[in-house]
Amino acid sequence: MRKWVFGIAAFFAAPALAQAPSPKPPVDLNILHAQVILDHLGFGPGILDGRSGQSLTAAVRGLQESRGLKVTGVIDSPTLAVLHQYRALRPVRTLAIGATTMQGRSWIRSPRT
Numbered sequence: 001m002r003k004w005v006f007g008i009a010a011f012f013a014a015p016a017l018a019q020a021p022s023p024k025p026p027v028d029l030n031i032l033h034a035q036v037i038l039d040h041l042g043f044g045p046g047i048l049d050g051r052s053g054q055s056l057t058a059a060v061r062g063l064q065e066s067r068g069l070k071v072t073g074v075i076d077s078p079t080l081a082v083l084h085q086y087r088a089l090r091p092v093r094t095l096a097i098g099a100t101t102m103q104g105r106s107w108i109r110s111p112r113t
Contacts, residue, residue, distance in 0.1 A: 025051055032091040034075055037083050038063060048091075 032050035038059045039045055043066075046055025057073040064071045069078045 027051065029091060031056070033087075033089075034083055035059075036091045037086045037089050040086065040089050050091075 027050035029050060031052060032048060035045040035048045035050070035056060038056075039048060041063065043059040043062045044055065045059035046053060060075055060079060061071050061073040063069075063082065064073075064079055067082050069082070070076075072079075075083070
């Protein structure tokens with residue numbers, strides 16, 4: 001009897017285990033940089049997350065079409081050459097945070113009316 005109950009429980013539990021979300025791929029800073037440049041140029045790559053996807057492919061295709069390149073949706077050498085022109089647009093920035101900000105005191109002066 002126990003084997004039968006265990007078998008039924010395993011049968012119903014299997015679909016729940018199969019539906020567990022797969023882990024996200026790691027952030028690729030090269031892809032993030034391409035996403036930032038594409039977004040700046042008006043080719044919306046979707047969420048700027050450093051991961052490939054349909055929105056990034058569509059943005060790359062749009063850039064390729066607009067520049068007269070072979071439309072592949074892949075960041076190939078000719079596409080990379082176009083993106084390279086805008087390499088100064090950095091995907092991340094370093095910010096210096098002062099001690100006052102770290103203590104939670106932000107002294108912003110408002111104009112007097």
